[in-house]
Amino acid sequence: MQENTANTWVTDRRRDIADGVWAKCPECNELIYNGELGRNLRICKRCSYYFPMDPSTRILFITDKGSFVNYKDIFSDEDKSIIIGGEAKISEYPVVIMILNLNVPLITDNFSLTEKIVNTINKAVERKLPLLAIYTIGKERHFINFPAQLLSVTTAINKLNKEKLAYISLLSQTSAESHFPAFAYSADIVIAESNLPGTSHTGSRIGRRDAERAVQAMFQSGIVDMIVQREDLKSKLTDILKFFH
Ligand SMILES: [Zn+2]
Known part of the structure; x- marks a missing residue:
């Protein structure tokens, strides 16, 4: 049951990345909400990667x-x-x-x-x-x-x-x-x-x-x-x- 929930979460996140709601940092793999990325000059908060x-x-x-x-x-x-x-x-x-x-x-x-x-x-x-x-x-x-x-x-x-x-x-x-x-x-x-x-x-x-x-x-x-x-x-x-x- 728990596993299913986790899988659903992953699937949802994947879909969200595809929809542009979330962005994945190519440097450190951090998932960042796109709105937040915009507010932070498109800089990854975790590793300072410049999108x-x-x-x-x-x-x-x-x-x-x-x-x-x-x-x-x-x-x-x-x-x-x-x-x-x-x-x-x-x-x-x-x-x-x-x-x-x-x-x-x-x-x-x-x-x-x-x-x-x-x-x-x-x-x-x-x-x-x-x-x-x-x-x-x-x-x-x-x-x-x-x-x-x-x-x-x-x-x-x-x-x-x-x-x-x-x-x-x-x-x-x-x-x-x-x-x-x-x-x-x-x-x-x-x-x-x-x-x-x-x-x-x-x-x-x-x-x-x-x-x-x-x-x-x-x-x-x-x-x-x-x-x-x-x-x-x-x-x-x-x-x-x-x-x-
Ligand atoms: Zn990063």
Whole structure:
């Protein structure tokens, strides 16, 4: 009888994980209620594993409540798992924010994706606001083989520089196998979000130690200017925006 109850419990939990009510930490196997995970910046309370964050959640967590306004003239609803852009405030400092998630299969072709990136950067130039771009690890080298598209993004970033507007880049889910586009590294300040395990292009998980080592190597070689924990991200961004204001 007792065994049956236990089995039912396990089955229920399995169904709940599938339904997204509970999440299982891939690092320590802890079952965490999804609502609780959201309140804790998607960090496992037991082992501090950083669960990936989709662009909308990311915006909620770093911007002032209710301040984000999506650029509806650039982005459609179907873009939102890959790219989001708009204006928001971070501790009252206005900023153009763009989140590019290259960890999902592209639903839009490279050309229109590039166009959206360029248009968002141009908005920052028009509005005379700093640009915060957040990049999530790519499984594929989306931009490597497209020099013309890279060039158009670089040209847009040069306009920002000319107007003396800050470009801040945040690399998330960094690992030894991360493929960030070249323009992710050309910012005035490049931040890496630390403590993240990555997923290799073959789908196997890279341990947290390897991910951390990759971030440290980028910092030591000067590719990354600072390593910031997820919990401290908003206050660090506030300091940077204050500095450039
Ligand atoms: Zn955990």
